[in-house]
Amino acid sequence: MEELPKSVRYLVIGAGMHGLSTAWHLAEELERSGRGKGSGVLLIDKTGPGAGATGVACGCVRNLYMTGPLHAILRHSVDVWQSDPVNLGFQQVGYVSVGEANQTADYEAIHKSQNAVGYASDLYVGAEGKAFLKRLWPDFNTEKADCVLHEKPSGYAGTHLAVRGLVEKCTTAGVQLHYGVTVHGYDMTNGRVEGVVTDRGTIRADCVVICAGAWVQKHWQWLGKPATLDLRYPDGGTAEAQDMWTFWRLLEGEVLLDGTLYRTADDRDPPVLHVELMNTPVVTEAGHRFPDLHFYTYLRYAAERIGAPGIQGGTIPIKIGPEAVLDPYGHANPLYQADDWFADYYCATLAYLMERFKGCRQRFRERPNGGIGAFTPDNVPIFDWVADNAYMVADSNHGYKMIGVGKLLARHLVGGETVPELIPFGLARFAEGRTFGDRNSNCPWV
Numbered sequence: 355m356e357e358l359p360k361s362v363r364y365l366v367i368g369a370g371m372h373g374l375s376t377a378w379h380l381a382e383e384l385e386r387s388g389r390g391k392g393s394g395v396l397l398i399d400k401t402g403p404g405a406g407a408t409g410v411a412c413g414c415v416r417n418l419y420m421t422g423p424l425h426a427i428l429r430h431s432v433d434v435w436q437s438d439p440v441n442l443g444f445q446q447v448g449y450v451s452v453g454e455a456n457q458t459a460d461y462e463a464i465h466k467s468q469n470a471v472g473y474a475s476d477l478y479v480g481a482e483g484k485a486f487l488k489r490l491w492p493d494f495n496t497e498k499a500d501c502v503l504h505e506k507p508s509g510y511a512g513t514h515l516a517v518r519g520l521v522e523k524c525t526t527a528g529v530q531l532h533y534g535v536t537v538h539g540y541d542m543t544n545g546r547v548e549g550v551v552t553d554r555g556t557i558r559a560d561c562v563v564i565c566a567g568a569w570v571q572k573h574w575q576w577l578g579k580p581a582t583l584d585l586r587y588p589d590g591g592t593a594e595a596q597d598m599w600t601f602w603r604l605l606e607g608e609v610l611l612d613g614t615l616y617r618t619a620d621d622r623d624p625p626v627l628h629v630e631l632m633n634t635p636v637v638t639e640a641g642h643r644f645p646d647l648h649f650y651t652y653l654r655y656a657a658e659r660i661g662a663p664g665i666q667g668g669t670i671p672i673k674i675g676p677e678a679v680l681d682p683y684g685h686a687n688p689l690y691q692a693d694d695w696f697a698d699y700y701c702a703t704l705a706y707l708m709e710r711f712k713g714c715r716q717r718f719r720e721r722p723n724g725g726i727g728a729f730t731p732d733n734v735p736i737f738d739w740v741a742d743n744a745y746m747v748a749d750s751n752h753g754y755k756m757i758g759v760g761k762l763l764a765r766h767l768v769g770g771e772t773v774p775e776l777i778p779f780g781l782a783r784f785a786e787g788r789t790f791g792d793r794n795s796n797c798p799w800v
């Protein structure tokens with residue numbers, strides 16, 4: 355077994371999207387600025403790269419957020435994906451989001467905010483939106499499509515390729531990677547992490563970056579942080595003693611194409627598609643109606659994931675609560691797989707949207723497909739210091755869209771630079787009346 359360093363300049367915990375991106379960019383920033391070497395960065399994971407949500411995600415990269423400050427973060431993320439799309443597995447196919455008239459004002463605000471930060475998108479309303487959709491997918495059912503947003507820089511990343519590519523970036527940049535190392539706690543003195551306690555000994559670090567994904571709650575507890583907090587909103591509203599971390603389980607699945615062509619009319623890989631129809635029921639082709647569920651669906655081409663031509667997508671996640679069994683994670687945990695109704699529901703949304711998906715239920719891939727995430731009190735990421743020398747990246751399950759955070763963070767951690775894009779996501783927002791939460795959607799992700 356390779357010996358683990360006893361002390362290091364930067365210790366990154368977790369080899370998921372954020373740990374890998376942060377370690378890679380820290381190493382590059384150290385070299386670029388002449389302030390150190392890539393080998394000054396140590397990345398550890400209790401299992402290995404992609405062992406958490408990063409290894410099972412759908413990989414969609416889009417910017418449809420009603421939380422404005424996220425738009426600038428996305429621009430940086432797409433820059434990172436586009437810095438090496440081949441090795442990172444990124445397909446810049448764009449993203450198309452469709453809503454009913456009740457979301458038109460939201461789409462207008464999103465469109466304006468995206469373009470203000472250099473994230474190019476087009477908005478189509480009414481007949482223009484329907485025509486735009488028909489140009490891409492001639493068999494699209496545009497009856498309820500009142501507003502359509504087309505984000506050009508967006509796309510998706512193949513999950514396996516992204517993990518492999520990020521590991522390669524870290525290796526090339528000189529990062530020390532050690533897997534099978536489990537953190538069990540933090541030695542704290544006067545608000546500083548003196549040592550990170552692992553099953554392979556204690557590691558001292560000048561700076562610790564915690565990128566623990568769904569396991570964030572444990573790290574939060576080890577740091578001595580409270581389980582609940584009070585929230586203050588911009589309109590003066592308050593909510594007391596809210597759970598700091600809430601687990602949600604994600605519902606996703608795959609449908610084999612089996613000869614059905616899923617290309618645009620001009621024979622391209624289609625944009626990632628996202629449709630929320632807040633006033634439209636979901637009804638299967640056999641006539642079964644889902645009375646308690648909203649129409650919310652997304653899909654992207656996913657041959658790389660499935661191993662055959664197919665699509666992958668999902669719907670609104672389901673809230674579990676403040677406690678969840680995290681291990682084993684993902685597809686290996688029978689507690690958190692997509693529900694039995696999911697396949698019927700998902701295929702019903704596809705069949706409603708496009709003629710070509712009629713009858714696709716029989717091509718739904720029956721296999722475990724699940725994963726859980728730890729969400730913050732306002733479902734928006736937290737990027738902030740949690741001890742004098744420890745920084746936490748808790749993305750509230752928006753991770754593939756946040757690959758750029760590691761790059762922004764490297765500037766902050768190496769050069770001490772204030773990075774304005776990260777400021778709105780600090781913990782102080784909850785006490786200072788800047789808690790997010792103003793969104794007109796049935797989904798916590800929008």
Ligand SMILES: Cc1cc2nc3c(=O)[nH]c(=O)nc-3n(C[C@H](O)[C@H](O)[C@H](O)COP(=O)(O)OP(=O)(O)OC[C@H]3O[C@@H](n4cnc5c(N)ncnc54)[C@H](O)[C@@H]3O)c2cc1C
Pocket residue numbers: 367368369370371372373398399400401402403404405406407408409410411412413414415535536537538565566567568569604605606724725726727747748749750751752753754755756
């Ligand atoms: C089913 C599913 C679909 C998704 N689809 C999308 C999508 O389409 N687009 C999108 O943007 N996002 C999506 N997400 C969200 C995205 O995958 C996550 O937000 C992101 O991958 C989280 O990255 P992370 O680095 O924070 O955490 P993770 O990938 O969970 O990595 C955390 C790592 O920390 C390690 N770790 C934890 N505790 C310890 C410890 N004590 N000691 C050592 N190591 C530890 C774990 O082993 C793990 O490898 C999806 C998530 C799921 C579950």
